[in-house]
Amino acid sequence: MKVRLKRTDKDYYGVGEYILPVVEAAAKYDQFIQILCEILNTFDTFSEDIVNKVKKTLELEKYKINEGDETVKEDYKLFANRLETFYWHVVDYEFAEEVKKFDQDLYQEKRLYHTDYRLGRYRGILFEVLIDALVKNRYQGNGKRYATGCTIRINGCPILAQYGFGNSRHKETLDVAGWDERMQYGEFYECKVNPKRFENPNYHFFMEIKKALDADSRVKYILALVSADSTRNLKAQKECLEEEDTDCNIDFELIGREGIFGISQYVISEIA
8 A cells, every 4th residue: 555645735934933842841740741731731721810820830840750860850840930921921912023023924814813723732732732733753764754734645546524514615635644655554533632623524534544454464553643632532422523513423542642652662563
């Protein structure tokens, strides 16, 4: 089976400056990832004192960190400072102006002039970049393909799910995907901070991916919804969609914040 991945999502201002530093600090520890997920879930709406609330919460969280390990304490301090900085900039007017300069069309299309919309979009990007960081190192080298915000072609056929009146709209991009041609093994992740944002079109897109991959019995893969919320809430959202639409009836993995660190531990030769 031949799988081709092509990035089509647009780039956003500030990813290198304000998002990657948070991810680099958080990805070292399971506990930091879970704290990051809790913060992203809790502080999802703008308020005048949002940065102070984030800071106070992180100061409380630090007491859960192993006080006997100086390295972990210092790493946590760095992580907390970077996460505060992220929130500080994203809700700031000057940051909005930089976003506008970077891509005015995207600024208007995604309504990034509204602080709530900007905060929501950048929280989502941060979470996607976290999952990206945990997966991408497995897909470097000959015969391996990797992309984020990408379309998928399997044996030359584009994978998409049509929806809406008259099939006028379609879902065709996935947040994180990797493929190892030699091993005939792939990983396919949709990332949602809030699992309720995983909706009917996302489910049907998963169905199309699964159908195409299952056409070749040699292929092994992980197809997963990964969220900053608990696995229990992911399961509830999946069941809700299945009750509303009887066509939604496939198995795929649900990875809540408790299991995210484990993504970094996968080894292709073992899972394939």
